[in-house]
Amino acid sequence: MPTYVTLLNWTDQGIRNYKDTAKRAEAFGSAVQKLGAKLVSVYWTVGPYDLVAIVEAPDDETATAALLQLGGAGNVRTTTLRAFGREEMADIITKATG
Template identity: 80%
Template sequence: MPTYVTLLSWTDQGIRAYKETAARADAFASALQKLGGKLVSIYWTVGPYDLVGIVEAPDDETATAALLQLGGVGNVRSTTLRAFGRDEVEGIIAKASA
Protein backbone atom coordinates (compact mmCIF):
# COMPACT_ATOMS: atom_id res chain seq x y z
CA MET A 1 0.00 0.00 0.00
CA PRO A 2 1.39 3.46 -0.81
CA THR A 3 2.82 5.42 2.11
CA TYR A 4 2.40 9.15 2.77
CA VAL A 5 4.22 11.41 5.20
CA THR A 6 1.87 14.14 6.36
CA LEU A 7 3.22 17.27 8.00
CA LEU A 8 0.52 18.93 10.08
CA SER A 9 0.24 22.41 11.55
CA TRP A 10 -2.42 23.39 14.02
CA THR A 11 -4.79 26.15 13.02
CA ASP A 12 -5.89 28.74 15.58
CA GLN A 13 -8.88 26.49 16.31
CA GLY A 14 -6.63 23.44 16.69
CA ILE A 15 -4.22 25.04 19.12
CA ARG A 16 -7.06 26.36 21.29
CA ALA A 17 -8.27 22.76 21.65
CA TYR A 18 -4.81 21.20 22.12
CA LYS A 19 -6.10 19.05 24.98
CA GLU A 20 -8.20 17.10 22.47
CA THR A 21 -5.31 16.33 20.11
CA ALA A 22 -4.97 12.65 21.07
CA ALA A 23 -8.70 12.07 20.63
CA ARG A 24 -8.59 13.87 17.28
CA ALA A 25 -5.76 11.58 16.17
CA ASP A 26 -7.90 8.56 17.11
CA ALA A 27 -10.83 9.99 15.14
CA PHE A 28 -8.60 10.50 12.09
CA ALA A 29 -7.32 6.92 12.38
CA SER A 30 -10.93 5.63 12.43
CA ALA A 31 -11.97 7.77 9.47
CA LEU A 32 -8.94 6.66 7.51
CA GLN A 33 -9.66 3.01 8.29
CA LYS A 34 -13.23 3.39 7.00
CA LEU A 35 -11.77 4.56 3.70
CA GLY A 36 -9.45 1.56 3.52
CA GLY A 37 -6.30 3.24 4.83
CA LYS A 38 -4.26 3.10 8.00
CA LEU A 39 -2.62 5.61 10.32
CA VAL A 40 0.70 3.82 10.80
CA SER A 41 2.03 6.29 13.33
CA ILE A 42 1.68 9.85 14.50
CA TYR A 43 4.19 12.04 16.29
CA TRP A 44 3.74 15.36 18.05
CA THR A 45 6.72 17.49 17.17
CA VAL A 46 8.51 20.71 18.08
CA GLY A 47 9.53 22.92 15.18
CA PRO A 48 7.84 24.17 12.04
CA TYR A 49 5.20 21.39 12.18
CA ASP A 50 3.10 20.35 15.16
CA LEU A 51 2.53 16.74 14.11
CA VAL A 52 3.88 14.24 11.62
CA GLY A 53 1.68 11.37 10.48
CA ILE A 54 2.66 8.26 8.55
CA VAL A 55 -0.35 7.11 6.54
CA GLU A 56 -0.96 4.15 4.25
CA ALA A 57 -3.76 4.27 1.72
CA PRO A 58 -4.70 2.12 -1.28
CA ASP A 59 -4.16 5.03 -3.68
CA ASP A 60 -3.66 8.78 -3.98
CA GLU A 61 -7.39 9.40 -4.23
CA THR A 62 -8.08 7.67 -0.91
CA ALA A 63 -5.24 9.50 0.83
CA THR A 64 -6.49 12.80 -0.56
CA ALA A 65 -10.08 12.11 0.51
CA ALA A 66 -8.94 11.31 4.05
CA LEU A 67 -6.82 14.45 4.25
CA LEU A 68 -9.67 16.57 2.90
CA GLN A 69 -11.89 15.20 5.65
CA LEU A 70 -9.19 15.93 8.22
CA GLY A 71 -8.62 19.47 6.99
CA GLY A 72 -12.34 20.11 6.73
CA VAL A 73 -12.73 19.78 10.49
CA GLY A 74 -10.60 22.89 10.82
CA ASN A 75 -7.98 21.89 13.39
CA VAL A 76 -4.97 21.36 11.10
CA ARG A 77 -3.49 22.23 7.75
CA SER A 78 -1.43 19.59 6.01
CA THR A 79 1.44 19.14 3.60
CA THR A 80 1.65 15.59 2.32
CA LEU A 81 4.55 13.77 0.72
CA ARG A 82 4.32 10.47 -1.15
CA ALA A 83 6.99 8.20 0.35
CA PHE A 84 8.64 5.23 -1.36
CA GLY A 85 10.10 2.22 0.44
CA ARG A 86 13.32 0.55 -0.59
CA ASP A 87 11.62 -2.05 -2.84
CA GLU A 88 9.55 0.65 -4.51
CA VAL A 89 12.53 2.90 -5.20
CA GLU A 90 14.52 -0.04 -6.58
CA GLY A 91 11.64 -0.68 -9.01
CA ILE A 92 11.61 3.00 -9.96
CA ILE A 93 15.34 2.95 -10.58
CA ALA A 94 14.99 -0.18 -12.72
CA LYS A 95 12.32 1.56 -14.85
CA ALA A 96 14.45 4.69 -15.17
CA SER A 97 17.46 2.63 -16.22
CA ALA A 98 15.63 0.61 -18.89
Protein backbone atom coordinates in the same frame (compact mmCIF):
# COMPACT_ATOMS: atom_id res chain seq x y z
CA MET B 1 0.18 0.00 -0.05
CA PRO B 2 1.57 3.44 -0.86
CA THR B 3 2.86 5.45 2.09
CA TYR B 4 2.24 9.13 2.74
CA VAL B 5 4.09 11.34 5.20
CA THR B 6 1.89 14.20 6.33
CA LEU B 7 3.28 17.28 8.05
CA LEU B 8 0.65 19.04 10.12
CA ASN B 9 0.33 22.45 11.71
CA TRP B 10 -2.38 23.40 14.13
CA THR B 11 -4.76 26.14 13.10
CA ASP B 12 -5.86 28.72 15.65
CA GLN B 13 -8.81 26.43 16.42
CA GLY B 14 -6.53 23.41 16.77
CA ILE B 15 -4.13 25.06 19.21
CA ARG B 16 -7.01 26.40 21.31
CA ASN B 17 -8.21 22.79 21.64
CA TYR B 18 -4.77 21.21 22.13
CA LYS B 19 -6.07 19.11 25.04
CA ASP B 20 -8.15 17.08 22.57
CA THR B 21 -5.27 16.34 20.18
CA ALA B 22 -4.87 12.67 21.18
CA LYS B 23 -8.62 12.09 20.80
CA ARG B 24 -8.57 13.81 17.41
CA ALA B 25 -5.70 11.57 16.30
CA GLU B 26 -7.73 8.50 17.32
CA ALA B 27 -10.75 9.79 15.43
CA PHE B 28 -8.59 10.39 12.36
CA GLY B 29 -7.30 6.82 12.59
CA SER B 30 -10.86 5.50 12.64
CA ALA B 31 -11.93 7.70 9.73
CA VAL B 32 -8.94 6.61 7.65
CA GLN B 33 -9.72 2.97 8.34
CA LYS B 34 -13.30 3.42 7.08
CA LEU B 35 -11.85 4.61 3.77
CA GLY B 36 -9.68 1.50 3.45
CA ALA B 37 -6.45 3.17 4.56
CA LYS B 38 -4.36 2.96 7.73
CA LEU B 39 -2.93 5.51 10.12
CA VAL B 40 0.44 3.91 10.81
CA SER B 41 1.63 6.44 13.37
CA VAL B 42 1.33 9.99 14.64
CA TYR B 43 4.11 11.98 16.26
CA TRP B 44 3.79 15.30 18.06
CA THR B 45 6.88 17.32 17.18
CA VAL B 46 8.85 20.40 18.13
CA GLY B 47 9.96 22.64 15.29
CA PRO B 48 8.27 23.99 12.17
CA TYR B 49 5.53 21.31 12.27
CA ASP B 50 3.30 20.39 15.18
CA LEU B 51 2.64 16.79 14.15
CA VAL B 52 3.79 14.20 11.63
CA ALA B 53 1.48 11.39 10.51
CA ILE B 54 2.33 8.30 8.49
CA VAL B 55 -0.61 7.00 6.45
CA GLU B 56 -0.87 4.01 4.13
CA ALA B 57 -3.59 4.14 1.50
CA PRO B 58 -4.40 2.02 -1.55
CA ASP B 59 -4.11 5.04 -3.87
CA ASP B 60 -3.69 8.81 -4.06
CA GLU B 61 -7.43 9.37 -4.20
CA THR B 62 -8.05 7.55 -0.91
CA ALA B 63 -5.19 9.38 0.80
CA THR B 64 -6.51 12.70 -0.48
CA ALA B 65 -10.04 11.93 0.71
CA ALA B 66 -8.74 11.11 4.19
CA LEU B 67 -6.69 14.29 4.36
CA LEU B 68 -9.59 16.40 3.09
CA GLN B 69 -11.72 15.02 5.93
CA LEU B 70 -8.94 15.81 8.40
CA GLY B 71 -8.40 19.35 7.12
CA GLY B 72 -12.14 19.95 6.88
CA ALA B 73 -12.47 19.60 10.65
CA GLY B 74 -10.53 22.87 10.93
CA ASN B 75 -7.89 21.87 13.48
CA VAL B 76 -4.88 21.39 11.18
CA ARG B 77 -3.39 22.30 7.84
CA THR B 78 -1.47 19.59 6.05
CA THR B 79 1.42 19.12 3.66
CA THR B 80 1.61 15.59 2.32
CA LEU B 81 4.53 13.78 0.75
CA ARG B 82 4.32 10.47 -1.14
CA ALA B 83 7.02 8.25 0.34
CA PHE B 84 8.71 5.31 -1.40
CA GLY B 85 10.10 2.29 0.43
CA ARG B 86 13.33 0.52 -0.51
CA GLU B 87 11.67 -1.97 -2.88
CA GLU B 88 9.60 0.73 -4.56
CA MET B 89 12.71 2.83 -5.08
CA ALA B 90 14.55 -0.15 -6.58
CA ASP B 91 11.68 -0.56 -9.08
CA ILE B 92 11.81 3.15 -9.90
CA ILE B 93 15.56 2.99 -10.51
CA THR B 94 15.08 -0.06 -12.75
CA LYS B 95 12.51 1.87 -14.82
CA ALA B 96 14.75 4.92 -14.97
CA THR B 97 17.77 2.97 -16.18
CA GLY B 98 15.81 1.08 -18.83
